[in-house]
Amino acid sequence: MPSAVSLTDAGKRYVKYDDVPLLITRAWRFSTGQRRSHLWALRHVDMEIQPGESVGVIGRNGAGKSTMLRLLAGVTGPTEGIVRVRGRVAPLISVGVGFHRELTGRENVYVNGVILGLTTREIDGLFDSIVAFSEIEDFIDTPSSSIPRGCSYGLGSRLQLPPIRRCCSSMRCLRLETSLSRRSVSTAWSRFAAAARPLSS
Amino acid sequence: MSARTEVGFELKGERSQLGPLLADLWRSRDLTRLLAKREFLVNYRRASFGVLWAIGLPLAQALIVGLTLSRVVRFETKGPYALFVFAGTLPWTFFNGALTVATNSIVIGSELATRVYFPRAVLPIVTVLSALRGFIPSVAVLIGLAAIFRAPLGLDLFLLIPATVLMVTLTAGFSLVLAALQVYFRDMKFIVAASTLPWFWASGAIFPLDKLGSMRHWLELNPVVGMIEFYRASLGTASAGWGRSVWICAAWAVGLIALSLPLYRRYDRVFVDLL
Numbered sequence: 076m077p078s079a080v081s082l083t084d085a086g087k088r089y090v091k092y093d094d095v096p097l098l099i100t101r102a103w104r105f106s107t108g109q110r111r112s113h114l115w116a117l118r119h120v121d122m123e124i125q126p127g128e129s130v131g132v133i134g135r136n137g138a139g140k141s142t143m144l145r146l147l148a149g150v151t152g153p154t155e156g157i158v159r160v161r162g163r164v165a166p167l168i169s170v171g172v173g174f175h176r177e178l179t180g181r182e183n184v185y186v187n188g189v190i191l192g193l194t195t196r197e198i199d200g201l202f203d204s205i206v207a208f209s210e211i212e213d214f215i216d217t218p219s220s221s222i223p224r225g226c227s228y229g230l231g232s233r234l235q236l237p238p239i240r241r242c243c244s245s246m247r248c249l250r251l252e253t254s255l256s257r258r259s260v261s262t263a264w265s266r267f268a269a270a271a272r273p274l275s276s
Numbered sequence: 277m278s279a280r281t282e283v284g285f286e287l288k289g290e291r292s293q294l295g296p297l298l299a300d301l302w303r304s305r306d307l308t309r310l311l312a313k314r315e316f317l318v319n320y321r322r323a324s325f326g327v328l329w330a331i332g333l334p335l336a337q338a339l340i341v342g343l344t345l346s347r348v349v350r351f352e353t354k355g356p357y358a359l360f361v362f363a364g365t366l367p368w369t370f371f372n373g374a375l376t377v378a379t380n381s382i383v384i385g386s387e388l389a390t391r392v393y394f395p396r397a398v399l400p401i402v403t404v405l406s407a408l409r410g411f412i413p414s415v416a417v418l419i420g421l422a423a424i425f426r427a428p429l430g431l432d433l434f435l436l437i438p439a440t441v442l443m444v445t446l447t448a449g450f451s452l453v454l455a456a457l458q459v460y461f462r463d464m465k466f467i468v469a470a471s472t473l474p475w476f477w478a479s480g481a482i483f484p485l486d487k488l489g490s491m492r493h494w495l496e497l498n499p500v501v502g503m504i505e506f507y508r509a510s511l512g513t514a515s516a517g518w519g520r521s522v523w524i525c526a527a528w529a530v531g532l533i534a535l536s537l538p539l540y541r542r543y544d545r546v547f548v549d550l551l
Contacts, residue, residue: 150391150392152544152545152546159285159287175318177318178314182314182317189306189307189310190307
Protein backbone atom coordinates (compact mmCIF):
# COMPACT_ATOMS: atom_id res chain seq x y z
CA MET A 76 0.00 0.00 0.00
CA PRO A 77 1.41 3.43 -0.85
CA SER A 78 2.26 5.54 2.15
CA ALA A 79 -0.14 8.26 3.25
CA VAL A 80 2.63 10.74 3.83
CA SER A 81 6.14 10.80 2.52
CA LEU A 82 9.03 13.20 2.63
CA THR A 83 11.88 12.58 0.23
CA ASP A 84 15.10 14.41 0.95
CA ALA A 85 12.95 17.33 2.01
CA GLY A 86 14.47 20.57 3.17
CA LYS A 87 13.20 23.98 4.06
CA ARG A 88 15.34 27.07 4.07
CA TYR A 89 14.41 30.35 5.62
CA VAL A 90 16.00 33.72 5.19
CA LYS A 91 17.22 35.17 8.46
CA TYR A 92 15.71 38.44 9.40
CA ASP A 93 18.95 40.09 10.25
CA ASP A 94 18.72 43.65 9.03
CA VAL A 95 16.50 46.60 8.35
CA PRO A 96 14.37 46.10 5.24
CA LEU A 97 14.82 49.70 4.11
CA LEU A 98 15.37 50.29 0.42
CA ILE A 99 18.77 51.84 1.05
CA THR A 100 20.07 48.83 2.99
CA ARG A 101 18.68 46.53 0.32
CA ALA A 102 20.39 48.50 -2.42
CA TRP A 103 23.63 48.52 -0.46
CA ARG A 104 23.45 44.78 0.10
CA PHE A 105 22.72 44.23 -3.55
CA SER A 106 25.53 46.46 -4.78
CA THR A 107 28.07 44.78 -2.53
CA GLY A 108 26.88 41.38 -3.68
CA GLN A 109 26.04 40.42 -0.13
CA ARG A 110 23.43 37.72 0.26
CA ARG A 111 21.16 37.50 3.27
CA SER A 112 22.13 34.69 5.56
CA HIS A 113 20.06 31.55 5.34
CA LEU A 114 18.95 29.00 7.83
CA TRP A 115 17.97 25.43 7.09
CA ALA A 116 15.10 24.56 9.39
CA LEU A 117 14.98 21.07 7.89
CA ARG A 118 17.30 19.31 5.55
CA HIS A 119 17.65 15.84 4.02
CA VAL A 120 14.57 14.53 5.77
CA ASP A 121 13.21 11.19 4.59
CA MET A 122 10.06 9.87 6.14
CA GLU A 123 7.21 7.55 5.30
CA ILE A 124 4.00 7.21 7.23
CA GLN A 125 1.74 4.31 6.37
CA PRO A 126 -2.03 4.59 6.51
CA GLY A 127 -3.24 3.90 10.05
CA GLU A 128 0.09 4.64 11.67
CA SER A 129 0.37 7.12 14.53
CA VAL A 130 3.53 9.13 14.56
CA GLY A 131 4.73 11.62 17.10
CA VAL A 132 7.49 14.10 16.50
CA ILE A 133 9.55 15.20 19.48
CA GLY A 134 12.37 17.70 19.46
CA ARG A 135 13.91 20.73 21.06
CA ASN A 136 12.91 24.27 20.27
CA GLY A 137 13.99 25.08 16.75
CA ALA A 138 14.42 21.45 15.78
CA GLY A 139 12.03 21.90 12.86
CA LYS A 140 8.87 20.20 14.16
CA SER A 141 6.55 23.02 13.16
CA THR A 142 8.25 23.42 9.81
CA MET A 143 7.70 19.75 9.11
CA LEU A 144 4.02 19.98 10.06
CA ARG A 145 3.66 23.03 7.85
CA LEU A 146 5.11 21.10 4.95
CA LEU A 147 2.76 18.19 5.58
CA ALA A 148 -0.20 20.54 5.71
CA GLY A 149 0.89 22.04 2.40
CA VAL A 150 0.89 25.44 4.05
CA THR A 151 4.42 26.03 2.84
CA GLY A 152 6.48 24.48 0.06
CA PRO A 153 9.82 22.67 0.47
CA THR A 154 12.95 24.44 -0.73
CA GLU A 155 14.26 21.11 -1.91
CA GLY A 156 13.02 17.54 -2.06
CA ILE A 157 9.50 16.23 -2.38
CA VAL A 158 6.51 16.25 -0.07
CA ARG A 159 3.75 13.80 -0.92
CA VAL A 160 0.43 13.56 0.88
CA ARG A 161 -2.36 11.23 -0.13
CA GLY A 162 -5.76 12.19 1.17
CA ARG A 163 -6.75 15.23 3.12
CA VAL A 164 -4.96 16.75 6.04
CA ALA A 165 -7.23 17.70 8.91
CA PRO A 166 -5.67 20.50 10.86
CA LEU A 167 -6.59 20.64 14.52
CA ILE A 168 -6.19 24.38 14.65
CA SER A 169 -6.76 26.17 17.90
CA VAL A 170 -10.45 26.33 18.58
CA GLY A 171 -11.95 29.57 17.42
CA VAL A 172 -9.15 30.73 15.13
CA GLY A 173 -11.44 31.42 12.20
CA PHE A 174 -14.30 32.59 14.42
CA HIS A 175 -15.32 36.17 14.04
CA ARG A 176 -16.92 37.93 16.99
CA GLU A 177 -19.28 39.91 14.79
CA LEU A 178 -20.78 36.84 13.16
CA THR A 179 -23.55 34.66 14.54
CA GLY A 180 -22.90 31.10 15.61
CA ARG A 181 -24.58 29.84 12.47
CA GLU A 182 -22.41 31.95 10.19
CA ASN A 183 -19.27 30.99 12.07
CA VAL A 184 -20.08 27.29 11.80
CA TYR A 185 -20.35 27.55 8.02
CA VAL A 186 -17.27 29.68 7.46
CA ASN A 187 -15.14 27.53 9.74
CA GLY A 188 -16.47 24.25 8.50
CA VAL A 189 -15.38 25.20 5.01
CA ILE A 190 -12.00 26.37 6.32
CA LEU A 191 -11.58 22.94 7.92
CA GLY A 192 -12.29 21.30 4.59
CA LEU A 193 -16.00 20.44 4.74
CA THR A 194 -18.39 21.38 1.98
CA THR A 195 -21.44 23.54 2.68
CA ARG A 196 -23.65 20.56 1.98
CA GLU A 197 -21.80 18.43 4.53
CA ILE A 198 -22.23 21.20 7.09
CA ASP A 199 -25.96 21.36 6.32
CA GLY A 200 -26.18 17.71 7.37
CA LEU A 201 -24.10 18.14 10.50
CA PHE A 202 -25.49 21.47 11.59
CA ASP A 203 -28.05 20.25 14.13
CA SER A 204 -25.64 17.95 15.90
CA ILE A 205 -23.03 20.69 16.09
CA VAL A 206 -25.52 23.09 17.63
CA ALA A 207 -26.80 20.46 20.05
CA PHE A 208 -23.27 19.75 21.21
CA SER A 209 -22.58 23.41 21.91
CA GLU A 210 -25.81 23.77 23.94
CA ILE A 211 -26.46 27.28 22.64
CA GLU A 212 -29.46 26.51 20.42
CA ASP A 213 -31.30 29.64 21.51
CA PHE A 214 -28.39 31.89 20.66
CA ILE A 215 -27.25 30.35 17.41
CA ASP A 216 -28.36 33.45 15.49
CA THR A 217 -26.87 35.92 17.97
CA PRO A 218 -23.50 37.50 17.16
CA SER A 219 -20.76 35.67 19.03
CA SER A 220 -19.72 38.93 20.65
CA SER A 221 -22.91 38.96 22.73
CA ILE A 222 -22.55 35.50 24.21
CA PRO A 223 -19.79 34.25 26.49
CA ARG A 224 -16.65 33.31 24.62
CA GLY A 225 -16.64 29.78 25.99
CA CYS A 226 -20.08 29.09 24.57
CA SER A 227 -19.07 29.58 20.99
CA TYR A 228 -16.00 27.41 21.56
CA GLY A 229 -18.39 24.51 21.86
CA LEU A 230 -19.30 25.07 18.24
CA GLY A 231 -15.67 25.21 17.27
CA SER A 232 -14.57 22.04 18.99
CA ARG A 233 -17.54 20.04 17.76
CA LEU A 234 -16.83 21.31 14.27
CA GLN A 235 -13.39 19.79 14.37
CA LEU A 236 -14.66 16.25 14.72
CA PRO A 237 -16.14 15.55 11.28
CA PRO A 238 -12.98 16.36 9.31
CA ILE A 239 -10.93 14.26 11.72
CA ARG A 240 -13.39 11.42 11.61
CA ARG A 241 -13.49 11.46 7.85
CA CYS A 242 -9.75 11.48 7.59
CA CYS A 243 -9.33 8.62 9.98
CA SER A 244 -12.13 6.50 8.61
CA SER A 245 -10.41 6.49 5.25
CA MET A 246 -7.02 6.17 6.93
CA ARG A 247 -5.90 9.62 6.06
CA CYS A 248 -3.70 12.01 7.86
CA LEU A 249 -4.50 13.88 11.03
CA ARG A 250 -2.23 16.67 12.03
CA LEU A 251 -2.35 17.53 15.70
CA GLU A 252 -1.05 21.04 15.70
CA THR A 253 1.73 22.28 17.87
CA SER A 254 -0.81 24.70 19.23
CA LEU A 255 -1.26 22.03 21.86
CA SER A 256 2.23 22.65 23.11
CA ARG A 257 1.16 25.31 25.51
CA ARG A 258 -0.94 22.85 27.40
CA SER A 259 0.45 19.98 29.36
CA VAL A 260 1.11 16.79 27.50
CA SER A 261 -1.57 14.97 29.42
CA THR A 262 -4.21 17.50 28.45
CA ALA A 263 -3.11 17.20 24.87
CA TRP A 264 -3.30 13.46 25.02
CA SER A 265 -6.76 13.40 26.55
CA ARG A 266 -7.93 15.79 23.87
CA PHE A 267 -6.55 13.53 21.21
CA ALA A 268 -8.14 10.50 22.82
CA ALA A 269 -11.47 12.31 22.93
CA ALA A 270 -11.10 13.18 19.29
CA ALA A 271 -10.26 9.64 18.34
CA ARG A 272 -12.91 7.87 20.42
CA PRO A 273 -15.82 8.37 18.03
CA LEU A 274 -13.64 6.95 15.30
CA SER A 275 -13.26 3.51 16.77
CA SER A 276 -17.00 2.97 16.96
CA MET B 277 -17.26 12.35 0.12
CA SER B 278 -16.11 9.52 -2.08
CA ALA B 279 -15.12 11.92 -4.81
CA ARG B 280 -12.79 13.65 -2.40
CA THR B 281 -11.00 10.69 -0.88
CA GLU B 282 -8.34 10.60 -3.57
CA VAL B 283 -7.27 14.18 -3.10
CA GLY B 284 -3.79 14.93 -1.94
CA PHE B 285 -0.82 16.85 -3.15
CA GLU B 286 2.76 16.56 -4.19
CA LEU B 287 5.14 19.43 -3.71
CA LYS B 288 8.48 19.55 -5.47
CA GLY B 289 10.22 22.74 -4.56
CA GLU B 290 8.58 26.02 -3.71
CA ARG B 291 7.06 26.72 -7.09
CA SER B 292 3.53 25.57 -7.81
CA GLN B 293 2.33 24.04 -11.04
CA LEU B 294 -0.19 26.22 -12.83
CA GLY B 295 -2.68 23.39 -13.42
CA PRO B 296 -3.02 22.20 -9.80
CA LEU B 297 -2.98 25.80 -8.60
CA LEU B 298 -5.94 26.74 -10.77
CA ALA B 299 -7.70 23.50 -9.84
CA ASP B 300 -7.21 24.32 -6.14
CA LEU B 301 -8.56 27.79 -6.79
CA TRP B 302 -11.64 26.34 -8.44
CA ARG B 303 -12.11 23.90 -5.56
CA SER B 304 -11.94 26.82 -3.12
CA ARG B 305 -15.01 28.55 -4.50
CA ASP B 306 -17.12 27.53 -1.49
CA LEU B 307 -14.48 29.02 0.80
CA THR B 308 -14.22 32.14 -1.36
CA ARG B 309 -17.94 32.69 -1.33
CA LEU B 310 -18.26 32.26 2.44
CA LEU B 311 -15.25 34.41 3.25
CA ALA B 312 -16.62 37.14 0.98
CA LYS B 313 -19.93 36.91 2.78
CA ARG B 314 -18.13 37.11 6.10
CA GLU B 315 -16.14 40.17 5.09
CA PHE B 316 -19.27 41.86 3.80
CA LEU B 317 -21.32 41.15 6.93
CA VAL B 318 -18.55 42.15 9.30
CA ASN B 319 -18.06 45.36 7.37
CA TYR B 320 -21.63 46.57 7.45
CA ARG B 321 -23.48 44.74 10.22
CA ARG B 322 -22.95 47.13 13.09
CA ALA B 323 -23.26 50.30 11.02
CA SER B 324 -26.63 51.97 11.55
CA PHE B 325 -26.93 52.68 7.86
CA GLY B 326 -25.56 49.30 6.95
CA VAL B 327 -25.02 48.63 3.28
CA LEU B 328 -26.47 52.05 2.45
CA TRP B 329 -22.90 53.25 2.91
CA ALA B 330 -21.97 51.52 -0.33
CA ILE B 331 -24.25 54.02 -2.06
CA GLY B 332 -23.80 56.85 0.41
CA LEU B 333 -20.05 57.13 0.00
CA PRO B 334 -19.91 57.74 -3.78
CA LEU B 335 -23.07 59.84 -3.55
CA ALA B 336 -21.58 62.10 -0.89
CA GLN B 337 -18.36 62.34 -2.83
CA ALA B 338 -20.21 63.18 -6.03
CA LEU B 339 -22.29 65.76 -4.21
CA ILE B 340 -19.38 67.56 -2.59
CA VAL B 341 -17.04 67.49 -5.57
CA GLY B 342 -19.83 68.26 -8.03
CA LEU B 343 -21.22 71.19 -6.06
CA THR B 344 -17.89 72.84 -5.39
CA LEU B 345 -16.35 72.22 -8.77
CA SER B 346 -19.35 73.36 -10.77
CA ARG B 347 -19.12 76.74 -9.04
CA VAL B 348 -15.56 77.20 -10.23
CA VAL B 349 -15.81 76.01 -13.80
CA ARG B 350 -18.61 75.17 -16.13
CA PHE B 351 -17.99 71.80 -17.75
CA GLU B 352 -19.44 70.76 -21.06
CA THR B 353 -20.62 67.22 -20.44
CA LYS B 354 -22.91 65.02 -22.42
CA GLY B 355 -25.88 64.65 -20.12
CA PRO B 356 -26.31 66.51 -16.83
CA TYR B 357 -23.14 67.19 -14.84
CA ALA B 358 -24.47 65.63 -11.61
CA LEU B 359 -25.06 62.34 -13.40
CA PHE B 360 -21.66 62.59 -15.05
CA VAL B 361 -19.97 62.87 -11.66
CA PHE B 362 -21.98 60.14 -9.95
CA ALA B 363 -21.34 57.72 -12.81
CA GLY B 364 -17.65 58.48 -12.20
CA THR B 365 -17.47 58.31 -8.41
CA LEU B 366 -19.54 55.12 -8.17
CA PRO B 367 -17.07 52.77 -9.94
CA TRP B 368 -14.17 54.76 -8.54
CA THR B 369 -15.32 54.19 -4.94
CA PHE B 370 -15.58 50.47 -5.66
CA PHE B 371 -12.15 50.37 -7.24
CA ASN B 372 -10.48 52.47 -4.58
CA GLY B 373 -12.18 50.79 -1.62
CA ALA B 374 -11.56 47.25 -2.80
CA LEU B 375 -7.97 47.93 -3.83
CA THR B 376 -7.05 49.57 -0.54
CA VAL B 377 -8.31 46.62 1.50
CA ALA B 378 -7.17 43.94 -0.94
CA THR B 379 -3.58 45.18 -1.05
CA ASN B 380 -3.18 44.15 2.58
CA SER B 381 -5.42 41.09 2.36
CA ILE B 382 -2.76 38.38 2.26
CA VAL B 383 -0.86 39.99 5.13
CA ILE B 384 -4.05 40.38 7.18
CA GLY B 385 -5.14 36.83 6.34
CA SER B 386 -2.02 35.36 7.88
CA GLU B 387 -3.87 33.93 10.86
CA LEU B 388 -5.71 31.54 8.57
CA ALA B 389 -3.04 31.21 5.93
CA THR B 390 -0.40 29.97 8.36
CA ARG B 391 -2.67 27.16 9.55
CA VAL B 392 -4.58 25.90 6.55
CA TYR B 393 -3.59 25.76 2.91
CA PHE B 394 -5.80 27.35 0.32
CA PRO B 395 -4.64 29.24 -2.76
CA ARG B 396 -3.55 32.62 -1.47
CA ALA B 397 -5.17 34.32 -4.45
CA VAL B 398 -8.45 33.62 -2.64
CA LEU B 399 -7.75 36.44 -0.16
CA PRO B 400 -7.64 39.43 -2.55
CA ILE B 401 -10.46 37.92 -4.62
CA VAL B 402 -12.60 37.68 -1.48
CA THR B 403 -12.19 41.41 -0.84
CA VAL B 404 -13.21 42.29 -4.40
CA LEU B 405 -16.26 40.02 -4.25
CA SER B 406 -17.30 41.39 -0.89
CA ALA B 407 -17.10 44.93 -2.30
CA LEU B 408 -19.16 43.79 -5.29
CA ARG B 409 -21.96 42.73 -2.95
CA GLY B 410 -22.24 46.31 -1.80
CA PHE B 411 -21.85 47.69 -5.29
CA ILE B 412 -24.72 45.86 -7.01
CA PRO B 413 -27.59 47.64 -5.20
CA SER B 414 -26.00 51.01 -5.87
CA VAL B 415 -26.24 50.35 -9.61
CA ALA B 416 -30.00 50.55 -9.17
CA VAL B 417 -29.55 54.00 -7.65
CA LEU B 418 -27.43 55.01 -10.63
CA ILE B 419 -30.15 53.92 -13.05
CA GLY B 420 -32.76 55.72 -10.93
CA LEU B 421 -30.72 58.93 -10.98
CA ALA B 422 -30.25 58.60 -14.73
CA ALA B 423 -34.00 58.33 -15.15
CA ILE B 424 -34.58 61.38 -12.93
CA PHE B 425 -32.08 63.41 -14.95
CA ARG B 426 -33.69 62.21 -18.19
CA ALA B 427 -30.57 60.57 -19.55
CA PRO B 428 -31.12 58.91 -22.93
CA LEU B 429 -31.68 55.44 -21.43
CA GLY B 430 -32.16 52.59 -23.84
CA LEU B 431 -30.70 49.28 -24.84
CA ASP B 432 -27.33 50.71 -23.86
CA LEU B 433 -28.31 49.86 -20.28
CA PHE B 434 -27.27 46.29 -21.00
CA LEU B 435 -23.72 47.59 -21.24
CA LEU B 436 -23.84 47.82 -17.44
CA ILE B 437 -23.15 44.09 -17.35
CA PRO B 438 -19.88 44.08 -19.33
CA ALA B 439 -18.97 47.36 -17.62
CA THR B 440 -19.26 45.69 -14.22
CA VAL B 441 -17.39 42.61 -15.43
CA LEU B 442 -14.58 44.83 -16.68
CA MET B 443 -14.51 46.82 -13.44
CA VAL B 444 -14.33 43.67 -11.32
CA THR B 445 -11.64 42.10 -13.51
CA LEU B 446 -9.52 45.23 -13.48
CA THR B 447 -9.87 45.61 -9.71
CA ALA B 448 -9.09 41.93 -9.20
CA GLY B 449 -6.03 42.22 -11.44
CA PHE B 450 -4.60 45.16 -9.52
CA SER B 451 -5.56 43.55 -6.20
CA LEU B 452 -3.87 40.23 -6.99
CA VAL B 453 -0.63 41.86 -8.07
CA LEU B 454 -0.48 44.45 -5.28
CA ALA B 455 -1.44 41.98 -2.53
CA ALA B 456 1.40 39.68 -3.62
CA LEU B 457 3.87 42.57 -3.69
CA GLN B 458 2.68 43.77 -0.29
CA VAL B 459 3.89 40.53 1.31
CA TYR B 460 7.44 41.30 0.19
CA PHE B 461 7.37 45.08 0.21
CA ARG B 462 5.17 46.30 3.00
CA ASP B 463 5.44 49.71 1.35
CA MET B 464 2.75 48.85 -1.18
CA LYS B 465 -0.19 49.89 0.95
CA PHE B 466 1.35 53.30 1.50
CA ILE B 467 2.10 53.65 -2.19
CA VAL B 468 -1.51 52.77 -2.96
CA ALA B 469 -2.74 55.27 -0.37
CA ALA B 470 -0.52 57.97 -1.84
CA SER B 471 -1.56 57.24 -5.42
CA THR B 472 -5.31 57.28 -4.96
CA LEU B 473 -5.76 61.04 -4.95
CA PRO B 474 -3.75 61.82 -8.12
CA TRP B 475 -5.23 58.69 -9.67
CA PHE B 476 -8.72 59.95 -8.94
CA TRP B 477 -8.02 63.30 -10.56
CA ALA B 478 -6.51 61.64 -13.60
CA SER B 479 -9.44 59.28 -14.02
CA GLY B 480 -11.91 61.70 -15.55
CA ALA B 481 -14.36 60.90 -12.76
CA ILE B 482 -15.32 64.49 -12.08
CA PHE B 483 -14.43 66.44 -15.22
CA PRO B 484 -14.28 65.55 -18.90
CA LEU B 485 -10.76 64.78 -20.03
CA ASP B 486 -11.30 66.78 -23.24
CA LYS B 487 -10.63 69.81 -21.07
CA LEU B 488 -7.00 68.84 -21.02
CA GLY B 489 -6.52 68.90 -24.78
CA SER B 490 -3.73 66.73 -26.08
CA MET B 491 -2.94 65.45 -22.57
CA ARG B 492 -6.07 63.38 -22.93
CA HIS B 493 -4.25 60.81 -25.01
CA TRP B 494 -1.80 60.19 -22.21
CA LEU B 495 -4.43 60.09 -19.52
CA GLU B 496 -6.41 57.58 -21.53
CA LEU B 497 -3.67 55.08 -20.80
CA ASN B 498 -4.99 55.14 -17.25
CA PRO B 499 -7.25 52.06 -17.11
CA VAL B 500 -9.67 53.74 -14.72
CA VAL B 501 -10.70 56.16 -17.49
CA GLY B 502 -12.08 53.32 -19.58
CA MET B 503 -13.66 51.68 -16.55
CA ILE B 504 -15.64 54.86 -15.81
CA GLU B 505 -16.44 55.73 -19.44
CA PHE B 506 -17.99 52.29 -19.86
CA TYR B 507 -20.52 53.13 -17.14
CA ARG B 508 -21.29 56.46 -18.79
CA ALA B 509 -21.68 54.71 -22.12
CA SER B 510 -24.34 52.43 -20.64
CA LEU B 511 -26.30 55.52 -19.62
CA GLY B 512 -25.85 56.94 -23.11
CA THR B 513 -23.68 59.81 -21.87
CA ALA B 514 -20.14 58.78 -22.78
CA SER B 515 -17.83 61.19 -24.52
CA ALA B 516 -16.74 60.54 -28.09
CA GLY B 517 -13.99 57.98 -28.36
CA TRP B 518 -15.00 56.07 -25.23
CA GLY B 519 -14.52 52.77 -27.02
CA ARG B 520 -10.79 53.31 -27.27
CA SER B 521 -10.38 53.88 -23.53
CA VAL B 522 -12.49 50.80 -22.78
CA TRP B 523 -10.16 48.68 -24.90
CA ILE B 524 -7.17 50.12 -23.10
CA CYS B 525 -8.81 49.25 -19.80
CA ALA B 526 -9.55 45.70 -20.98
CA ALA B 527 -5.92 45.31 -22.04
CA TRP B 528 -4.81 46.38 -18.56
CA ALA B 529 -7.21 43.94 -16.91
CA VAL B 530 -6.05 41.00 -19.01
CA GLY B 531 -2.42 42.03 -18.62
CA LEU B 532 -2.64 42.25 -14.83
CA ILE B 533 -4.35 38.88 -14.53
CA ALA B 534 -1.71 37.40 -16.83
CA LEU B 535 1.01 38.98 -14.67
CA SER B 536 -0.51 37.56 -11.51
CA LEU B 537 -0.36 33.96 -12.81
CA PRO B 538 3.44 33.55 -12.71
CA LEU B 539 3.52 35.60 -9.52
CA TYR B 540 1.23 33.25 -7.63
CA ARG B 541 2.76 30.22 -9.29
CA ARG B 542 6.09 31.21 -7.85
CA TYR B 543 5.06 32.49 -4.43
CA ASP B 544 1.75 30.81 -3.54
CA ARG B 545 3.37 28.28 -1.19
CA VAL B 546 5.95 30.60 0.30
CA PHE B 547 4.02 33.79 1.04
CA VAL B 548 3.39 32.24 4.41
CA ASP B 549 7.11 32.20 5.25
CA LEU B 550 7.00 35.98 5.39
CA LEU B 551 3.77 36.38 7.31
